[in-house]
Amino acid sequence: MKSAPFSYHAPASIAEALVLKAAHSGNSAILAGGQSLMPLMRFRIANPANLIDINRIDELSYIRRVNGTLTIGALTRHADVLASTAAQVAAPLLVEAVGHVGHAQIRHRGTIAGSAAHADPSAEIPAALMALGAQMQCSSRSGTRSVPAEDFFMGPFSTAIADNEILTEVRIPEWPEGTGSAWLELTRIYHGFPVVGVGALIHISDGTIDRASVGMCGMAGTPIVSEAATAALVGNAPSTELIEDTTSTAIDGLQPPADVHGSTAYRLRAGRAYIKRTLTAAIRNAGGVV
Amino acid sequence: MSTQKVEVTVNGTSYHAEVDPRLALVDFLRDELGLTGTHTGCEQGVCGSCTVLVDGTSVLSCLMLAVQADGTEISTVEGLSRGEQMHSLQEAFWEKQGLQCGYCTPGMLMRAKEILATNPIPTAAEVREGIAGNLCRCTGYQFIVESILDAADRANA
Numbered sequence: 366m367k368s369a370p371f372s373y374h375a376p377a378s379i380a381e382a383l384v385l386k387a388a389h390s391g392n393s394a395i396l397a398g399g400q401s402l403m404p405l406m407r408f409r410i411a412n413p414a415n416l417i418d419i420n421r422i423d424e425l426s427y428i429r430r431v432n433g434t435l436t437i438g439a440l441t442r443h444a445d446v447l448a449s450t451a452a453q454v455a456a457p458l459l460v461e462a463v464g465h466v467g468h469a470q471i472r473h474r475g476t477i478a479g480s481a482a483h484a485d486p487s488a489e490i491p492a493a494l495m496a497l498g499a500q501m502q503c504s505s506r507s508g509t510r511s512v513p514a515e516d517f518f519m520g521p522f523s524t525a526i527a528d529n530e531i532l533t534e535v536r537i538p539e540w541p542e543g544t545g546s547a548w549l550e551l552t553r554i555y556h557g558f559p560v561v562g563v564g565a566l567i568h569i570s571d572g573t574i575d576r577a578s579v580g581m582c583g584m585a586g587t588p589i590v591s592e593a594a595t596a597a598l599v600g601n602a603p604s605t606e607l608i609e610d611t612t613s614t615a616i617d618g619l620q621p622p623a624d625v626h627g628s629t630a631y632r633l634r635a636g637r638a639y640i641k642r643t644l645t646a647a648i649r650n651a652g653g654v655v
Numbered sequence: 656m657s658t659q660k661v662e663v664t665v666n667g668t669s670y671h672a673e674v675d676p677r678l679a680l681v682d683f684l685r686d687e688l689g690l691t692g693t694h695t696g697c698e699q700g701v702c703g704s705c706t707v708l709v710d711g712t713s714v715l716s717c718l719m720l721a722v723q724a725d726g727t728e729i730s731t732v733e734g735l736s737r738g739e740q741m742h743s744l745q746e747a748f749w750e751k752q753g754l755q756c757g758y759c760t761p762g763m764l765m766r767a768k769e770i771l772a773t774n775p776i777p778t779a780a781e782v783r784e785g786i787a788g789n790l791c792r793c794t795g796y797q798f799i800v801e802s803i804l805d806a807a808d809r810a811n812a
Contacts, residue, residue, distance in 0.1 A: 373676030403718040404699040468788030
């Protein structure tokens with residue numbers, strides 16, 4: 366199937382792109398890597414009258430470490446993140462999650478910001494950004510606002526990006542040195558979409574967990590971060606009992622939507638197994654013995 | 656819906672065209688340039704049969720617009736052989752039976768070309784990981800992996 370017709374715009378600067386987005390507010394889509402948008406357009410699920418292609422905006426492609434924050438531009442591709450020493454040092458959880466995204470050809474074109482803006486509740490990147498406590502920089506002609514990841518993902522394929530805005534940058538606060546992280550996911554086929562995915566960050570100080578975060582995909586209508594898991598972990602020494610208790614706390618109250626890849630009950634069981642495994646791996650990577 | 660100018664170099668030959676912006680790169684290659692070696696499979700980024708190299712990097716040509724290829728150099732399966740002389744990958748696929756129906760083969764070959772360009776002596780596991788985005792419904796992949804490893808041996812002999 367072929368896309369419906371559209372007007373094509375290829376701005377050369379962020380400023381030009383923002384003018385176009387404002388002019389075609391409500392009737393346009395941003396084309397970054399196109400690995401999610403193009404299939405939607407081919408199925409005619411997405412039929413934007415105006416397609417604003419940001420691939421000619423070189424100033425949107427970067428990975429930088431600024432004052433303890435990793436900043437990633439809207440055109441930075443998954444493959445760029447995988448190859449980046451800065452990203453590996455500043456946010457190893459993100460790099461590990463990116464390694465699970467699609468396959469090589471997808472990672473060559475697809476972008477971090479594009480995956481965030483697409484907001485698939487079963488995708489890796491939104492859940493990793495939730496776990497990492499990322500800030501999403503939404504820009505319009507009148508300026509840029511910073512939206513925390515937990516306010517950004519509003520529903521399945523729905524974000525806080527306003528009609529006249531473009532997600533121009535993702536900011537990831539660096540965790541302290543010695544932080545252990547892990548991303549694990551259950552897929553139906555090799556490198557397929559996760560049925561359930563879990564990302565965890567753990568920092569241990571003097572034998573006690575003093576910082577922790579657990580993000581998940583496939584467990585709700587949006588990516589989620591478990592405040593209950595953080596509360597259960599912080600202040601305690603790592604142990605298998607703590608992992609068991611935290612896993613139960615994190616699963617409690619979740620009602621993952623059923624689809625062809627897994628019923629609600631299946632996702633709850635898979636989620637339980639994957640939270641446990643991911644916590645164990647992250648604690649070990651943080652130097653904890655479990 | 657005005658047309659857009661596209662200037663591309665495909666397998667060393669430059670082309671100038673006016674295209675509808677919604678035209679996918681794979682359809683441009685096949686229908687406008689007559690380069691039907693690149694196959695259209697799923698048209699949604701799942702099967703990898705439309706894989707071509709854009710400025711040396713493998714991409715799915717069904718998920719890229721022709722207009723986005725403006726100014727790039729593209730390599731397709733037609734560019735592999737030198738006249739009657741097959742590329743070492745093609746010879747290896749031929750001898751090791753790396754294809755049956757042949758539908759996935761153009762995409763497999765182009766992805767394999769990139770794998771060997773970035774990692775000239777890959778392990779079998781690296782080849783399997785490398786072709787994870789290219790579906791084959793005939794071979795069960797074993798002969799394809801052996802073909803790519805054989806091509807690596809030929810190139811390094």
